[in-house]
Amino acid sequence: MGGMSVRTQSPEPSDSSEPSGSSGSVHRAGFACFVGRPNAGKSTLTNALVGQKVAITSNRPQTTRHTVRGIVHRPDAQLILVDTPGLHKPRTLLGERLNDVVRTTWAEVDVIGFCLPADQKIGPGDRFIAKELAGIRKTPKVAIVTKTDLVDSKALAEQLIAIDQLGKELGFEWAEIVPVSATGGRQVDLLADLLVPLLPEGPTLYPEGDLTDEPEQVMVAELIREAALEGVRDELPHSIAVVVEEMLPRPDRPADRPLLDIHANVYIERPSQKGIIIGPKGKRLKDVGIKSRKQIEALLGTPVFLDLHVKVAKDWQRDPKQLRRLGF
Numbered sequence: 568m569g570g571m572s573v574r575t576q577s578p579e580p581s582d583s584s585e586p587s588g589s590s591g592s593v594h595r596a597g598f599a600c601f602v603g604r605p606n607a608g609k610s611t612l613t614n615a616l617v618g619q620k621v622a623i624t625s626n627r628p629q630t631t632r633h634t635v636r637g638i639v640h641r642p643d644a645q646l647i648l649v650d651t652p653g654l655h656k657p658r659t660l661l662g663e664r665l666n667d668v669v670r671t672t673w674a675e676v677d678v679i680g681f682c683l684p685a686d687q688k689i690g691p692g693d694r695f696i697a698k699e700l701a702g703i704r705k706t707p708k709v710a711i712v713t714k715t716d717l718v719d720s721k722a723l724a725e726q727l728i729a730i731d732q733l734g735k736e737l738g739f740e741w742a743e744i745v746p747v748s749a750t751g752g753r754q755v756d757l758l759a760d761l762l763v764p765l766l767p768e769g770p771t772l773y774p775e776g777d778l779t780d781e782p783e784q785v786m787v788a789e790l791i792r793e794a795a796l797e798g799v800r801d802e803l804p805h806s807i808a809v810v811v812e813e814m815l816p817r818p819d820r821p822a823d824r825p826l827l828d829i830h831a832n833v834y835i836e837r838p839s840q841k842g843i844i845i846g847p848k849g850k851r852l853k854d855v856g857i858k859s860r861k862q863i864e865a866l867l868g869t870p871v872f873l874d875l876h877v878k879v880a881k882d883w884q885r886d887p888k889q890l891r892r893l894g895f
């Protein structure tokens with residue numbers, strides 16, 4: 568098979584508690600980021616590796632706006648995952664900022680994982696990203712074939728060959744080519760095993776038990792935004808932003824019955840979108856509140872009172888002042 572090496576998990580039960588390789592006591596720590604076009608499965612893979620929901624997933628493209636880090640703690644390593652938005656042709660100021668965030672991230676990490684869905688042929692979007700990757704010479708690049716549960720082995724094999732080919736065309740070798748299924752939990756541990764040796768030696772960078780360094784308010788806002796996006800399908804694709812204005816423990820509560828008050832604003836771009844978000848008799852907004860509150864409570868481990876307001880921030884995606892206020 569030429570120089571192409573594709574990794575699959577060995578059939579014997581993997582012993583992940585045992586540091587692999589001969590350099591048993593070496594500890595590594597560093598950063599990896601997953602790149603790929605929107606919907607390639609980056610957030611889902613981050614969550615699968617970390618073992619908890621830290622990045623926001625949805626079946627709408629371009630939902631990840633923040634550089635969320637997931638942290639994988641292992642006896643032999645700490646792998647910090649930086650989840651970037653999909654690189655894309657900028658149409659708005661927001662789009663341009665997102666692309667800047669992506670490129671800056673790429674230059675700073677120790678290894679880049681290029682995610683390509685198994686069920687889609689390599690397209691112009693993938694090539695665009697791969698060309699950018701080719702320009703980042705010193706960072707090892709791992710090709711990750713995602714969503715392998717959606718294809719048969721023949722289609723998967725063809726995709727692997729196409730990816731190997733793509734690297735050769737652009738003049739670089741992939742450090743590894745790894746097929747995974749994040750939802751099926753297939754080869755996810757193996758991916759971690761392959762990323763770790765590409766990290767520099769060093770002590771842990773984050774305290775044991777931290778799964779992400781994203782501020783809680785941002786995670787809470789993302790959970791609300793995810794719930795708000797659900798069900799609006801094509802009506803409001805990218806027009807929603809959420810800002811958590813305040814998170815405060817309710818005073819005068821007994822210590823064994825705490826309550827966290829969260830006030831958040833859901834921003835839309837036009838008055839006409841208000842009705843869609845709020846729904847008939849406020850039902851949609853209420854559902855968004857219930858759904859996200861449950862997730863926030865699970866995340867923070869405390870009962871929550873969630874107060875949601877819908878506000879219009881006119882054309883916020885095109886307005887630098889609004890973008891800053893909304894945290895971009």
Ligand SMILES: Nc1nc2c(ncn2[C@@H]2O[C@H](COP(=O)(O)OP(=O)(O)OP(=O)(O)O)[C@@H](O)[C@H]2O)c(=O)[nH]1
Nearest residue numbers: 606607608609610611626628629630631714749750
């Ligand atoms: N069947 C299957 N679906 C998957 C898998 N991984 C992700 N998906 C689905 O693919 C869609 C996109 O996944 P995301 O993880 O949000 O993709 P992303 O690359 O982070 O997307 P952006 O944030 O828009 O860049 C979601 O509907 C996921 O449920 C997988 O291993 N198998």
